[in-house]
Amino acid sequence: MEIIQIVGIGILATVLILVLKEQKPVFAFLLTTAAGILIFLFLIGKIGMILGTLERVAESSGMEMIHIKTVFKIIGISYIAEFGAQIVRDAGQESIASKIELAGKVLIMVLAVPIISIIIETVMKLLPA
Amino acid sequence: MTWLGGWLHELILVVLMAAFVEMLLPSKSMERYARLVLSLLILLAMLSPLISLLKGDASKELSAAVRQQENSGWPGGGKGKGGESLDQILADGRRLAAGARDQSLKLAAEEIAGQMRDQIAGSTGAKGVKVTVALGMGKNPEAPLGQEVPGIISVTVVLPPPQGSAGSSTAGAAGGSGTEGSPIHIEPVKPVQISLEDSSGDGSAGQASPMPEDSVAAGAGSGGNDTRQASEADAEAGNIIRLLEENWNLDPGQIKVQSTGADTVKS
Numbered sequence: 346m347e348i349i350q351i352v353g354i355g356i357l358a359t360v361l362i363l364v365l366k367e368q369k370p371v372f373a374f375l376l377t378t379a380a381g382i383l384i385f386l387f388l389i390g391k392i393g394m395i396l397g398t399l400e401r402v403a404e405s406s407g408m409e410m411i412h413i414k415t416v417f418k419i420i421g422i423s424y425i426a427e428f429g430a431q432i433v434r435d436a437g438q439e440s441i442a443s444k445i446e447l448a449g450k451v452l453i454m455v456l457a458v459p460i461i462s463i464i465i466e467t468v469m470k471l472l473p474a
Numbered sequence: 475m476t477w478l479g480g481w482l483h484e485l486i487l488v489v490l491m492a493a494f495v496e497m498l499l500p501s502k503s504m505e506r507y508a509r510l511v512l513s514l515l516i517l518l519a520m521l522s523p524l525i526s527l528l529k530g531d532a533s534k535e536l537s538a539a540v541r542q543q544e545n546s547g548w549p550g551g552g553k554g555k556g557g558e559s560l561d562q563i564l565a566d567g568r569r570l571a572a573g574a575r576d577q578s579l580k581l582a583a584e585e586i587a588g589q590m591r592d593q594i595a596g597s598t599g600a601k602g603v604k605v606t607v608a609l610g611m612g613k614n615p616e617a618p619l620g621q622e623v624p625g626i627i628s629v630t631v632v633l634p635p636p637q638g639s640a641g642s643s644t645a646g647a648a649g650g651s652g653t654e655g656s657p658i659h660i661e662p663v664k665p666v667q668i669s670l671e672d673s674s675g676d677g678s679a680g681q682a683s684p685m686p687e688d689s690v691a692a693g694a695g696s697g698g699n700d701t702r703q704a705s706e707a708d709a710e711a712g713n714i715i716r717l718l719e720e721n722w723n724l725d726p727g728q729i730k731v732q733s734t735g736a737d738t739v740k741s
Contacts (some may be wrong), residue, residue, distance in 0.1 A: 370733065394614075399494070400590075408484055408488070412488060412533075413491075415515060415540075416491060416492070416512070416515070419495065419499075419511055419512070421507060423504040424500055446503055446504075449504060450503075453504065459539035460515060460536065461514060462540065463529075463532070463535055463536055464517060464521060467525050467529065474674060
């Protein structure tokens with residue numbers, strides 16, 4: 346029944362923000378941020394549970410830990426970047442939000458660099474010199 | 475056949491996880507990039523027997539590369555995991571500690587110089603004495619384990635010009651108060667001409683020739699006055715050295731007294 350709590354928090358925050366926006370736009374923005382963080386905190390336990398299950402399954406089946414770590418980093422970077430970008434976008438700063446998304450994309454691509462280098466080295470060794 | 479089973483096992487797991495993670499991703503904009511990295515991971519899992527054949531352990535290679543990337547990444551990314559970063563932190567700490575010690579030594583040297591100046595002014599009545607104290611770390615013979623303790627390396631006392639010192643040494647504290655009113659006035663050194671062949675040359679050479687060591691100070695007064703002032707300055711320097719030796723438990727070799735007017739250096 347957490348979904349009811351979360352939707353309730355969302356609707357309540359929306360009504361309050363609509364009322365507050367006429368008087369104090371700054372406080373409306375703060376309320377938006379607070380509501381977003383609250384919903385994220387509700388979800389963070391569930392996300393941790395999912396990740397823990399994944400990790401346990403991978404460990405028990407003898408999968409490489411470095412793969413798991415890379416995948417978890419991808420998930421974390423994309424969630425955090427998305428969350429921050431949405432908050433900034435709500436405050437009306439579209440350009441900063443796109444910069445945050447750009448940073449998230451770049452950091453995800455950086456995770457690919459060691460993998461790409463190993464694959465390319467292997468392929469180069471396969472090719473006749 | 476076991477390696478084939480293990481390889482298939484891993485491949486299937488990676489593909490399943492990639493599909494699962496793709497659903498977990500929050501937005502469309504990140505999806506393409508995440509999909510690229512996930513597909514690279516699947517490719518790596520597919521190639522892992524080949525990599526193991528050519529380069530040794532594939533996962534070990536990858537984790538070494540990732541660790542190197544983390545360490546050489548930006549300042550917040552590495553978290554200081556490697557041994558070299560620990561060494562760097564320790565070196566930074568030592569450098570900071572040395573800097574703090576140098577600063578405290580400098581403060582203590584200024585404090586000691588002030589106290590010495592007060593003592594010299596109190597006992598000899600000389601005003602305007604400049605005292606410079608150099609402190610350094612030295613071995614403490616009494617302490618166990620060879621700890622280093624700060625000690626006085628050298629003391630340099632610069633006496634005021636002879637008008638002030640002469641007045642104060644003859645008249646004591648009263649003379650000192652008299653010199654405070656008049657500004658310190660240093661005349662430029664006149665050109666010194668030394669004639670070797672004849673003592674009865676022109677006037678300026680005759681004035682300079684009898685006392686060559688005092689001729690530098692000849693600008694301050696006449697020749698007869700110079701010798702008296704020099705001896706007075708010598709006596710005063712001796713007094714100051716004795717005073718500092720007794721009060722501060724120093725070697726005579728560590729104390730250096732310079733008189734700016736008479737240019738005598740005593741140590």
